[in-house]
Amino acid sequence: MASPFPGRIIYVPGKGAKPDALLHRALLWRALQAGLTAAQPACAAALDGDSFALAPWNNLYYARSAQPTPDFEAIEQLLAGSWDAARDQADAESWRVWWQRTSRGVIDRFPSLLKVISDPALRAVIAETDRYFSQDDSIGHDIREVLKAPLRRALAEGRPVLVIGHSLGSVIAYDALWELTHEEHITGKLDFLTMGSPLGLRFIQQRLRGADREGAARFPHLIHEWHNIAAIGDLISLDPELADNFSEMIELGLAEAIIDYFEGIYTHYRDAVDGLNPHRSYGYMIHPVTAARVAEWWGRKR
Numbered sequence: 001m002a003s004p005f006p007g008r009i010i011y012v013p014g015k016g017a018k019p020d021a022l023l024h025r026a027l028l029w030r031a032l033q034a035g036l037t038a039a040q041p042a043c044a045a046a047l048d049g050d051s052f053a054l055a056p057w058n059n060l061y062y063a064r065s066a067q068p069t070p071d072f073e074a075i076e077q078l079l080a081g082s083w084d085a086a087r088d089q090a091d092a093e094s095w096r097v098w099w100q101r102t103s104r105g106v107i108d109r110f111p112s113l114l115k116v117i118s119d120p121a122l123r124a125v126i127a128e129t130d131r132y133f134s135q136d137d138s139i140g141h142d143i144r145e146v147l148k149a150p151l152r153r154a155l156a157e158g159r160p161v162l163v164i165g166h167s168l169g170s171v172i173a174y175d176a177l178w179e180l181t182h183e184e185h186i187t188g189k190l191d192f193l194t195m196g197s198p199l200g201l202r203f204i205q206q207r208l209r210g211a212d213r214e215g216a217a218r219f220p221h222l223i224h225e226w227h228n229i230a231a232i233g234d235l236i237s238l239d240p241e242l243a244d245n246f247s248e249m250i251e252l253g254l255a256e257a258i259i260d261y262f263e264g265i266y267t268h269y270r271d272a273v274d275g276l277n278p279h280r281s282y283g284y285m286i287h288p289v290t291a292a293r294v295a296e297w298w299g300r301k302r
Contacts (some may be wrong), residue, residue, distance in 0.1 A: 005046055005051060005302055006160065007054065007161065007298065007301050007302075008031075009161075010054075010161065012055045012166065012172055013167075013281065014196065015125070015129070015167060018066055019065055021056035025053075025054040027071070029052045031079070032092070035286040035287060036295065044118060046298065050243060060143060074280075075282050078269060083270065088266055092233030092266055101238060105239075106202050126203070129198075132171070133207040140175070144179060147173060147176045156191070162192075166195045166197075167196045167198065170196075171197075174208060175208060177209070178209040178210045180222060180294065181221045189223070189224040191223070191224050191225050192225070192228070193293055194228045195229045195284040196231065196234050196284060197242065201239060215252065216252050218248070220250070226242070226258040228261065229260075229265060229284060230279040231266060231287075233267055240260060265289060267280070
């Protein structure tokens with residue numbers, strides 16, 4: 001009988017209140033398993049629930065759990081594959097989405113324009129992100145510790161590790177890896193998968209841990225390969241190409257590869273209230289490109 005796969009997938013959620021951690025983990029794992037079963041069945045059969053862990057920072061930040069009921073029907077539709085691909089593509093490429101992406105991109109370059117552009121959702125994102133980066137509040141440190149604790153254990157045990165960071169979770173993961181490198185001097189390598197990440201934004205890059213350093217001191221050293229997935233119509237991953245933003249990591253030999261996937265990437269999470277939401281984590285987790293990246297990692301590490 002084959003030994004259980006020793007690797008760990010650690011998922012770092014994006015912003016917003018989430019369901020109870022056990023339920024949230026189960027929903028995410030169902031979506032990932034469904035994607036793997038459809039696209040990479042050997043990997044799906046080899047991985048089990050023990051391989052997948054959640055870094056549940058959200059309750060610490062928001063001091064409450066979200067009610068998951070509105071998600072259930074949308075998730076079941078994803079799992080059943082009952083989406084209208086043509087409708088989703090049209091919605092993701094609509095004029096409204098184009099305008100929101102364009103205006104947010106301009107604001108990222110010229111932040112003072114936020115005062116004259118009415119975008120309540122964007123203002124909420126900035127406010128929540130500002131608090132994470134605040135030096136006057138220990139919340140950022142406490143949030144990163146939620147991820148760093150299992151990472152320390154896994155790296156010390158020599159386990160293969162894949163960190164999946166969605167949205168703001170990708171920022172938290174990056175900062176945690178920087179601190180493990182430069183403050184705790186932990187060594188080793190893991191793989192990094194980001195989805196719907198805002199790491200390409202100037203607003204974010206100027207606030208990252210290490211942003212005030214030069215050369216190798218600027219970046220985490222623990223990443224072996226970094227794969228980044230950005231869906232068309234995702235209003236958080238405004239710059240879907242991270243390889244050019246972090247190319248110095250490759251030049252310095254700190255990472256072996258940074259690869260972006262954004263052309264032709266459509267996700268299909270749709271609920272009855274908001275319609276299509278290309279940014280939602282469940283749509284990314286079930287996507288065949290995510291399955292391919294997880295299976296590739298598993299194949300190298302088994």
